[in-house]
Amino acid sequence: MxxxxxxxxxxxxxxxAAPTRLWVGNSLPLxxxxxxxxxxxxxxxxxxxxxxxxxxxxxxxxxNKWLWKTDASGWVWGQEIAVVTGGSRGIGACVVKQLVSYGIHCAVLDVIPLSETFTDDERRLVRYYKCDITSPTAIHSAAEAIRSDLGSPSILINNAGIGNGSTILDIPFENVQRLFQINILSQFSTVKEFLPDMLAKKKGHIMSVASLASFVSLAGAVDYSCTKSGLLSFHEGLGQELKYRHKCPQIKTTIVHPNWTKSAITAHPAVEAGLKRIGAKLLEAEDVAGAMVKQIIAAKSGQLILGPGISPKIRALPLWLQELVRDSQAYVVNGSGTTG
The missing domain is CATH 1.10.287 (Helix Hairpins)
Known part of the structure; x- marks a missing residue:
């Protein structure tokens, strides 16, 4: 500015002050x-x-919830505790590894054990809790164990997510139900468990991993697109409640919108061939995790758009342009199956 x-x-x-005739250099009079x-x-x-x-x-x-200054002085990384859902592999594991590099203790909620990529040194700061996040009861039990073992978390990263590759008519309802439970309903449960302690301390950071599908619905992945646009509403509404219901704008909230990233979803045959067809360049999981952790360490709220900057503005375009964008992605997800 x-x-x-x-x-x-x-x-x-x-x-x-300019003269009537302006010379540019020595030879180009205007x-x-x-x-x-x-x-x-x-x-x-x-x-x-x-x-x-x-x-x-x-x-x-x-x-930043109308706060002019971002004060990271209250964060002592060696004393902070982060909860990461789906942190055993993929983007979640990369996030955990990078958080640990700052000395942050991490509690991983997942149904599969930690991947072999974690070193012995990293595992000293990581505690794994087997937890099916489709179950509020399981989340509560894991939260109680975390508070008993480590203390009250100040960072919550809702990273877990799956994708299905079927049309509305073809997808079994139980697959839709499970995807909603993992991708969005679980976040209501995790926030209910960990936000009260953050409010008591007036310090915390809640991060949700959405997608560019928050802005463009995909044929063959309508359920996935619904959950990601729903997460955007969740993020916006949570911010409003922190400001006006809890009077605690100090708690940070971030939503992350990665473009297609190398993961179990993009490796699925229902998606992989479509991405090759449109020549999509995939993000590395480490790069997505790096942007997420950088936001945590900066103690800032916001939206992270990890892809074309125009993506959030698509909904403001004329309808015919919006439809052309959707048409260009119509066969990216073309098959059947699930990644979870």
Whole structure:
């Protein structure tokens, strides 16, 4: 923003002090008409630049729940405890490994044991709890065990998620039900378990992993798209409740929207062939995890768009343009099956 004001001021000085004919270098004189055109372009370009900067600042202010300053001094990473659902493999495991590198203790909730990629040193800061997160009772039991073993967590990363690859008519209802239980309903249970302690301490960070499917629904993955757009509503509503029901904007909330990432979902035959057809470049799980952990360490709220920056703006486009975007993705998910 400061650089925009400097440039605007410079343009005003130029406008007031410039001679009738402006020389560029030693050999390119500008006529009065060209000079006026240059000033007009400069004025509007700088105005647009300043407006963009101001908009970015307002966006960051809003994301931070109208708090001007982000104070990370209250976080002592060697004393913090993070809960990561689906943290045994994939993006979740990468997140755990990177959190541990800061000395953060991690409690992993998963139905499968920790992968062999964890070193002995990392495992000293990681505690695995076998937990089926489709069950609120199982989540409560795991939360009680975490509080007893480690203490009250200050970080909750709702990472667990699965995908199905079937049309609305073909998918068994039990598959839809399980996907909703894992991808979104479990987050109601985890937040119910861990938010009260965060409120008592006025410190915490709750992160949800969504997808660019939050903004574009995919044929053959309607249930998945529904849960990811639902997570965006969950994130927005949670932020509102923290500000106006609990009077605790200090608790950070983040939602992550990765583009297609190397994972069990993208490796599934129902998806892999479609991604190759459109020439999609997959993100690495480590890079997605890196952005997530960076947000945690910065103690900032917000939305992380790990893909085309225009993605959240798609819903603001004319309907015919929205439909063209959806059409371009119509055969990415083309098959049947589930990753969970």
């Amino acid at each position: 400061i650089r925009s004001f400097i440039l605007v001021a410079a343009s005003l000085v130029l406008h007031l 006529s009065d008409t060209q000079h006026s055109a240059l000033l007009w372009c400069l004025k509007w370009a700088l105005t647009l630049w300043a407006t963009t900067d101001i908009n970015s600042i307002l966006n960051r202010w809003a994301e």
